[in-house]
Amino acid sequence: MNKRSLIGEFTKGLIEENATFKAAIGLCPTLAVTTSLVNGFWMGVAVVFVLTFSNVFVSILRKVTPDQIRIPVFVILIATPVVIVELVMRAYLPAMYQILGIFVSLIVVNCIVIARAEAFAYKNSPLRAAFDGLGVGAGFMIDLMLIGAVREFLGTGTLTVGSMVLPSKPLFEPMSVMLTPPGGFITLGVLMAVLNIAFQRAAAKRAKTVS
Amino acid sequence: MADKLLITSSPHIRAAKTVRSIMLDVVIALVPASVAAVVFFGVKAFGVLAASTISAVLAEYLYEKAVKRPVTVGDLSAVVTGLLLGLTLPPAVPLYVPVVGSAFAIVVAKQVFGGLGTNFVNPALAGRAFVLAAWPLHVTSAWLNPLTMDAATGATPLHAFKGGQAAGSLVDLLIGNRLGSLGETSAIAILLGGAYLLMRGVIDYRIPVAYLGTLGLGVFIFGKPGALFQGDPLRGILLGGAMLGAFFMATDYVTSPVTPKGRTYMGIGAGLITLLIRYWGDYPEGVTYAILLMNLATPLIDKFVVPRYYGYAHDVAARRKANRAGGELS
Amino acid sequence: MQFISILLAGVLTSNFIFMQYLGLCAFVGLSEQFETAIGMSGAVIFVMTFASTVAAAFEQFILVPFGLEYLRTIAYILVIAAFVQLVEIFLKKTAPSLYKALGIYLPLITTNCAVLGAAMLNVKNQYGILWGTVNGLAGALGWSLAIVIFAGIRERWKFMNIPEVLKGFPLALISTGLMSLGFLGFSGLFKTILK
Known part of the structure; x- marks a missing residue:
């Protein structure tokens, strides 16, 4: 396999190796914090930060890490940026920290982060690992925002982006169920199925143009 | 076509x-x-x-x-x-x-x-x-x-009834x-x-009878606020959605157990959960959730409650037979 | 009374899977076989209960006295990983049959976010060691109830003709949604009596 460009390492995380819709890992925060677009955004920011730094740390230390104890080492290397994110968020975004709750701390056991450390950072250079972390993190952030947007729109009738509320008045009677756990599970399940269809169509199209 | x-x-x-x-x-x-x-x-x-x-x-x-x-x-x-x-x-x-x-x-x-x-x-x-x-x-x-x-x-008559008030004549109900x-x-x-x-x-009589029987008994015991064994079982069954649920929803072939014993358990379970939600939960009535939750338990009931057949060991053969019966019904 | 209220919350009203979204990866991943679900449930009940005890003790005797609460995340994950290792060694030596039954599930538990989540919730709710342990047990029982129910449902899917695009996660999530819709019915149970 020939090496990808650095940009390629970044973009593969967006769709091709998308954490939620392709690999289906790291589901707990994907559901727990996606009651609104903004919550999804900030959780995504936290994950991008943690993933990039944990990837870089793992990659730098990959030559001196003994194979047998690599998982505990990964966990410590991941926990460090998680603690930083926690402290920064608590200081500068206390309200958001309250909303995201324990799920910021739980990034430390998020399968996405451990999977990237094991599958990519442990075998690649720090620069590549950084781009990989940024890409997969950004992909995850887009997933969270997408799910958050769907649930917020159906559940409250509007979308709040910063100080803007769109549309200013709900066009339909909001369905509060979308903000509850059942709504979250069903939204994610349906979105996955819909995107699976889209991915299949795209793959079929590509196969056609090649042949 | x-x-x-x-x-x-x-x-x-x-x-x-x-x-x-x-x-x-x-x-x-x-x-x-x-x-x-x-x-x-x-x-x-x-x-x-x-x-x-x-x-x-x-x-x-x-x-x-x-x-x-x-x-x-x-x-x-x-x-x-x-x-x-x-x-x-x-x-x-x-x-x-x-x-x-x-x-x-x-x-x-x-x-x-x-x-x-x-x-x-x-x-x-x-x-x-x-x-x-x-x-x-x-x-x-x-x-x-x-x-x-x-x-x-x-409030609905069920609400009044739960508060211990009169809830309409039996003829009206x-x-x-x-x-x-x-x-x-x-x-x-x-x-x-x-x-x-x-x-x-x-439909099989077991589910509605077990369901409404359990509910009636429970209402008789707990139905009157502040006193035990003084509830009105008849109104407890007639008010709310229990009748409709017991005859038409809990008896759904696909989502209820296949064995006679399993069906009895399903009815009893639904009765108990209805009581639990009606008297001690957030919702005014529990029929919907009770039957839904028993639907979730149905595969387990079918797995562990198997009928005894004479001449069969109480195991794989009986279970397979029960499964086959289920397949034909659905 | 608090014992019952914590137990009831963990199993029914705020079930880890259906209401708190904790431990979903293992819930979806290990529910295809009934036996696997039972084995994992045993391991989770065991580890989550005692990991909660250990983490709460660590909080009370080390983190708080030394003012190290900001290192909680890193400390807890190490404590849990070490505890799981210890359990594994201990079981291997003293109870080989139990080890045989639970052994393969133990390593999976370190990354099960429900265990760390339970420990974190204990801090958030200021449960202390005793009630923290009860809460760990309650959460684990609720998690086990959920995965056993789901495994029962999934066993039937083997014989069904499920569309390709829905296989695996999409259908598992939609089903979990339907199950959690049922568990909504328990909300507020006994809240007038307890507390």
Whole structure:
């Protein structure tokens, strides 16, 4: 396999190796914090930060890490940026920290982060690992925002982006169920199925143009 | 075209006919309750029932067209789902509630698993639970006064009953002259339908008897605030949605246990959960959730409650036999 | 009374899977076989209960006295990983049959976010060691109830013709949604009596 460009390492995380819709890992925060677009955004920011730094740390230390104890080492290397994110968020975004709750701390056991450390950072250079972390993190952030947007729109009738509320008045009677756990599970399940269809169509199209 | 397709493969004919005739029986059994609903609550009741039934059939048709599967609206199961959902809703509910509920019931609770026989929860109840969580106010307060058909304010008789107050005469409760969801008010209409189903052998008496028996006993013990063993079991059964649920929802073949003993357990379990939610939970009535939760437990009941056959070991053989029986029913 | 209220919350009203979204990966991943679900449930009940005890003790005797609360995340994950290792060694030596039954599930538990989540919730609710342990047990029982129910449902899917695009996660999530719709019915149970 020939090496990808650095940009390629970044973009593969967006769709091709998308954490939620392709690999289906790291589901707990994907559901727990996606009651609104903004919550999804900030959780995504936290994950991008943690993933990039944990990837870089793992990659730098990959030559001196003994194979047998690599998982505990990964966990410590991941926990460090998680603690930083926690402290920064608590200081500068206390309200958001309250909303995201324990799920910021739980990034430390998020399968996405451990999977990237094991599958990519442990075998690649720090620069590549950084781009990989940024890409997969950004992909995850887009997933969270997408799910958050769907649930917020159906559940409250509007979308709040910063100080803007769109549309200013709900066009339909909001369905509060979308903000509850059942709504979250069903939204994610349906979105996955819909995107699976889209991915299949795209793959079929590509196969056609090649042949 | 459609007929031709049905005739060409012989096992399907039998299956389709069986499902269709069973569903037709259920529709016939629901006629008295539907008529009672329209008599007491008027044109609005008709609107809700029509909206829920039509959108259930339409949802089934559109989904099956979209995924290119054979269209099965002819088996009438969508009609039953839609009608049942409509009967669980209050009369003055906005019409998008039955429409969304039916679509959810058919597509999310049934079709994504592969259609009738593959769903693990009763579609109509899943649809009701969904709209109840989506628009709690509409589904728990859009009551109409019977016969006068003006908007009712104030609590339902079930609510008054739970508080220990009078809850209407037994005659009113039996004929359905009270506040409530469309299909749950008239006990006589439900009993007529239930008796028809029992007579035709469509449903097993065990689930409704065990369900209503457990509920009645529980109401007798805990039903009076501040005193034990002084509740009114009859009103406890007649008020709320227990009758409709016990005869028409808990007995659904696909989502209830296949063995006689398992069915008894299902009825008892549903009775207990209904009591639990009605008297100690957030929701005013627990029938929907009780039956849904027992639907979830059904695979486990079928797994662990197996009938004894003489000459068989109490194990694999019996279980396999039970499974086979289940396959034929669904 | 608090014992019952914590137990009831963990199992029914705020079930880890259906209401708190904790431990979903293992819930979906290990529910295809009934036996696997039972095995994992045993391991989770065991580890989550005692990991909660250990983490709460660590909080009370080390983190708080030394003012190290900001290192909680890193400390807890190490404590849990070490505890799981210890359990594994201990079981291997003293109870080989139990080890055989639970052994393969133990390593999976370190990354099960429900265990760390339970420990974190204990801090958030200020449960202390005793009630923290009860809460860990309650959460684990609720998690087990959920996965056993789901495994029962999934066993039937083997014989069904499920569309390709829905297989696996999409259908598992939609089903979990339907199950959690049922569990909504328990909300507020006994809240007037308890507390």
